[in-house]
Amino acid sequence: MTTTFLEYLVFFAAAAMVLGGAIGVITMRNPVHAALGLVMTLFGVAVQFVAQEAHFLAAVQVIVYAGAIVVLFLFVIMLLGVDNAMDLSIEPIRVQRPLAGVMSVGLVALVTAAIVKADDSAVLQPGAGLDVAGAPPTQGASGELNFVAGGGHDSNIRQLATNLYGDHVFAFELTSVLLVVAVAGTVVLTRKWPRHLAERPIGDDAGDVVDGATDNGGAG
Amino acid sequence: MIAAIEPSWYLVLASLLFGIGAFGLLVRRNPLVMFMCIELMLNAANLTFVALATKLGDINGQTAVFFVLVVAAAEVVVGLGIIVSILRRRPGATADDLAELKG
Structure with missing residues (x-):
């Protein structure tokens, strides 16, 4: 209890x-x-x-x-x-908030109905089972560790690592590419370009097109 | 005797969190707060992944959460970079002013 x-x-x-x-x-x-x-x-x-x-x-x-x-x-x-503090009473579009409320309430109701409906249906393809904290893993004949259900105190980390670096290792390597691209893109987006570079868009060698995105606050 | 916690309770909680995040994303006009609402929705998806990993006994759900974390980090870095470069030129810009982004 x-x-x-x-x-x-x-x-x-x-x-x-x-x-x-x-x-x-x-x-x-x-x-x-x-x-x-x-x-x-x-x-x-x-x-x-x-x-x-x-x-x-x-x-x-x-x-x-x-x-x-x-x-x-x-x-x-x-x-x-x-x-x-921002003034939250400003509402540029008149019906935006009621519509957003209806949409999110409807979304929650729909998903909840689906959960309730699917709750008593049979599992089509059950997984191999999760290792939870319990008895330590047993060691096999050739020295490998056998994780039975109820592995060691760090069994969740072991199982996750085995899955991540085994089945999903290619996707894992791709995430490093994603992070490098994100960092490089952020540096390009936020750095202040020198004056002679800021006068023309990046990659435009002719320099006869003055890009509005690089001027200094003219639109403000 | 009361019943044990069912995995579907976590799913209902995740759907509530997703609904709140979607509502905030639609009604807030500060781009930073809109980004926080996207984080709320991503967390709802993470909670769903973990709940179904527990329900189905499949570790792949927890691995998916790992990738969602990485993508969320990259997305926040790029998004905040864009917001910084916009707000540095136009302080106090709201989502309605972002139409200026078009070249």
């Missing part, structure tokens, strides 16, 4: 964190407060990961999302000085 009660407590406390933080993100007038609401949501999701035995993903969630991405958000907010 106590285990189930604790599970309930963890689930509903983390769910309250997730939903409260998410509502904070969309209702806070100050972007810094919205970022703090995002941190609360991310921590709640990390707790839900722990509750589902995804320990490594919970750690990565806290380190990468709450650590790196939110810090990047806060860094941009502070760098640009846009941490002043």
Whole structure:
């Protein structure tokens, strides 16, 4: 009884964190407060990961999302000085908010109906099973480790690593290409070009086309 | 005796999170907050992946979350770079002003 009660407590406390933080993100007038609401949501999701035995993903969630991405958000907010409160009552398109509300409520209702409908249907293709914390793995005759259900205390990390570097190693290598391209693109986007380079678009050697995107605030 | 936590509860929670994120993305006009709402929706997808990995006993769901994390990091880096280069020239620009991006 106590285990189930604790599970309930963890689930509903983390769910309250997730939903409260998410509502904070969309209702806070100050972007810094919205970022703090995002941190609360991310921590709640990390707790839900722990509750589902995804320990490594919970750690990565806290380190990468709450650590790196939110810090990047806060860094941009502070760098640009846009941490002043915005007026949320401005509504450029009259029916936008009711339409958005109808759309999101309808989306949630549709997905929830699908979940309820699919809940009692049979699993078509069950997986090989997840290793959860338990007894340590046994060692085979040729020295390999056999992970039975209920592996060691780090069995989730081992299983995830075996899957990631085995079945998905090509996709994993491609993500490094993606990250390098993203970093290079950001550097190109945000650097301040020298004056003689800024007068013409990048890659235009003739220089007779003056690009409006590189002038200094003429449109403002 | 109360029932144990079902994986579908996590799916319902994820759908609520996705709905909140989609609503915020549609109604907020600050590009930074819109990006945060995209992060909310990505987290809803992550929660769905992990819940179904638990339900089906398949580790591939957790691996997919790993790739979603990488793509989200790359997306945030590029998106914030674009936002920085826009807001540096036009402080206080909202999503309605971003039509200037067209060449």
